[in-house]
Amino acid sequence: MAGALALGWYSFPRALYKKIDQPLQFSHKVHTGESAGMACTDCHSIGEDGRFSGIPKLEKCSMCHSAPLGSTSDEKILVEQYVTPNREIPWLVYSRQPDNTYFSHAPHVKLAELKCEQCHGQHGASEQLRQLEMNRLSGYSRDIWGQSISRMRTREDEGMKMDDCIRCHAKSGRVDGCIDCHK
């Protein structure tokens, strides 16, 4: 039985999730570090209409990277395959939610003044982009359910399912309505 358990523990996530590489490697640490010195909001900002910019468009990268700035192979790919032909980079979004859910950054960032790390973990300080572990059945990232299949979370920022949002809402005494988050 222990053997079966161990086998399941190991192979179930491997069978369920498919690891996909990002189209390009990107280091948040380099961009927020000394050489570039950017702030989170330089690329990820909330517009006047309340919409979040999400992952920035190519033109944000092109502003600086019209020619390769570094010597990595990813730089070369960036300039040759994307900036020059003006092709949007097909980033994989870890926090992509189904069409019937609605999430707005504006009230969380501007009104509740949450820090990015509270939901997105240390992603903003990462040196490279990890692979997206895509659930073969639902099509969404492992980040949504959380790393732990049994949902026994170890980190506060793990999981982006409805219960994870509700847990935090309840702590701050917010009264939730279905319509707040469902389209």
Place this chain on the structure above:
Amino acid sequence: MVRNLERRDLFKLAGGAAVGLAFTPAPWKLLDDLSIWTQNGPWIPKPLRGDITTRFSVCAICPAGCALRAQCVGGQPFSLFGMAEHPLSHGTLCPLGFTGHHLAYHPLRAVKPLRLEHNDAAVNAVPISRDAAIAEIAQAIQSKAADETIAVIDGRPGRTISLLYRQFLAGLPNGVYLREPSGAGATLDTLQALFEKPVGPLGLDLENTRTLLSFGAPILDGWGTPGRIMNLERNQSQLDAGQRLRIIQIETRQSRTALFANHWLPIKPGTESALALGLANVIVREKLFDEPALQRNAIDFKQGDNRSYLDLIGQFQPERVAETTGINQETIVATAREAAQRGPAIALGGGDPGGGPLGEAEEIAIAGLNLLLGNLGKPGGIVGRSEVPTPAEMRAAAAISPSELAAIPDHSIRVLIMDAAESGNALPWTLIEKKLVPERAVVVSLSPYLAGNAKHAHYLIPAPAHLESLQEIPTLDGAECSSFSLSAPLLTPPDGATEPMDFVRSLATAANISLPGGSAADLLKSRVAAIYQNGQGEIFALADKKLTEIKEAGSAEKLWDMLKGGGCWIDSKGEMAALPRFSMLGKSSQGFEKLSLTVKGRLQPPLPGEYPLVLMPFGWRGAVGNGQVSPLMSKLYQESGLRDIGNQAFINPDTGGAMGLADGEQAVIKTQLGSMTVKMRFDLAVMPGVLHVAVGPAPNGTESAKEIAENILKICQIESDSTWRVTPAQARKV
């Protein structure tokens, strides 16, 4: 220690696994994932993702040209609304406008040129290259007989392409430029024709009118620019009761306008002229008009050997008119008094989108009423407006003047080109057909849809669909001021679509006719430049959302940009020079006789025994011609029953009962031209003995070109004056 595996062991393992599995998170996770998958499966269409932006344009579904504010996702419009500050449309959009962005994806939309082969009742569409089609059409033009004509039907005259058509036709022997006979234009054009000399463009100063005698015009249901009427209505609440506009709707059917007008006069079918002349009779008899002015200016007011205007209306005494129209005498007299005494009054004809134009006699009678009411050139009446400047290179187009479809000889057209732009009104194929040379005629349609009259064409060279190309919005018939706007494209047309201007230019080249060069945009730019150089009027720019002098634009290029961005140019109200003399009976020598005959109405009773009912087609603007409505819209209206879908017939319950019909059941309507199956609906608001049949749109909107039934106009009688308003008919159960 190996022992033989038995079946029981397998079952034990399976059972144990199943139970054990329930204690692991696996099944619950799989269940959750599966449910997410079912909610987001590939069978559910997904909205586009992308940046949300706002773009501006102008709706070009009908000639009104209402301003649009489009919410777009990644450049694709998904929501259209009006623009509140816009001086022409005042933020209003009609239901068609709200779904304009669907039209490019309409199931009946054609994306490449087609040759249409007609066998029996079916139409076989075969793709053909544009060049091959144009070569064949040019060949047909060149091989025409001496007495045959080449014609173009233009649903929206006044555009730059209209001038291009006219220039093209002027270069041909026997070119004929045709307009659809309808709308406010009919009343104003008829009025124009009564003057000895041309008086320049006319408009209706509805904003200052006190009484509007509307002979069936759908004033409150999509007439003109709907926003203009809504704005007018909104402003009424600020006026005293005595100063407010009163709409008197003179119409057989209880249309929306009739229902919401201040007064509805349900006249018997085809008796508009009798009532108009009856009202004139009262006004003259009670001396409620400026007699010296009319004596001075009207050539045939009193003079004419017992065939003067006075002699004519002498036949239309209220008692007689009451009998013909079914409106009682007191009402006729009261209406005439109100119109003449309450303040400025306008009489308006034009017909309605489905039932078609009123007819020449009716329009002359209505024009005469306007002249009698003395509203020409006065506030609240029929006013002059300026001409929209034309670039110098297009002025040669004036060489060929427009003709009415009614006026040209039957069986004369060898090649007919039907332009893409819709007037919003119906044009029965039977009317067009009788003007075509039998067997030899070649019909070309430029419509984006394989539907309606396009189905009868031999070639379909589809134009870009709504919002796919730059369109021009010249002044609307009935507007009180001249205006000009541009409808900028929000979508990309397919490669197979052909701009009508490019088509006409290619055809001209193939037929060895020279036309001014340049692309469609170039010609439009030169028109805008002409407007700028003229220096008159004001412009509305989106940026400031107000009107400024045209000089503020700075240059023709800046004006062009402003117009493309959703602005418009408006001229100030025109001056009316001293009026020339006019005839009240029309220029035809038969005017007196023709108008006299109308005292009995169009359908002289009793109707032929076999056809005891009067069939009157009707429809809502934009939904009755070639142009399609979004399938979403036609379905919504069908489900709610709010608007009448094509081939729905309405009959008074008593009449229906007498005919042995049942409410909601299929019935067959028969006229001398044929029969058609309709859905019969009993309606208490319908005049007994009358059958109102909706002309369009198709019930579902997603039918294929083969499935769409012919509309009721096929069996409507076309009169000698090219009207189809009333047809004797019968109805019986299927």
Place this chain on the structure above:
Amino acid sequence: MDTEPGKYRYGMAIDLDRCTGCGACMVACAVENNVHPAQPRATERTGITWLRVFKVENGEPFPQNRAAFVPMPCQHCDKETPCISVCPQNAVEMDQQTRIVTQVPVRCMGCRYCMAACPYHTRYFNWWDPKWPAGMEKTLNPAVAPRTRGVVEKCNFCHGRLQAARAKAAAAGQRELQQGTYIPACVEACPTSAITFGDLADENSEVAKLARDENSFRFLTRLRTEPKVYYRSTQPFVRQLAESALERLKKEAANG
């Protein structure tokens, strides 16, 4: 299942004297909320119209016959909401903050109990998978999720617009919605401004004043559902209809 009064009580006041039955509201609603053009075999009972405009008549013969038009969205019953009390899935709830009766199609299992319970017949079922003509799915509104077959849907007072208005207010640091920032599509579309929308809890709002108007009424008040959609008409035959079912029978018989 009454909850304590919320902060806002969103409601509507529809002036039937102004409604011309053009259907712009119906069309704008369908476009805003991704209502699909139904199957050819859909009828007036199986089609989907979150907002449906009915024609009502005074029953007089020609020429005294007169009609009026009544737009009917979900009435957002405020008290003992019938659909909420019957739903086995909690797919519909009374939103505590806005008192909008919110339908969540994702939770619905399609039993249609709510459709039976709704006295106004303003709930619609997806009998078929939504199908748009080729290419037309590009015109879908990203703010509203399309539904699958087998679920019930209804007017939510344009929740997509409420969410957008809240996001915009939050971006500007405001916790309250400014008046006029949240307008459902039908309200914006109406050419005669017949529909007024707003917070009924705010005495001074346009909608509250119209609701108190002497010619204002609501439908089926004897059922004590306290609908939040008020109607106003100076025509007696229209007011008389308020206490009887709308004359659907004729239409049902006609369209099957």
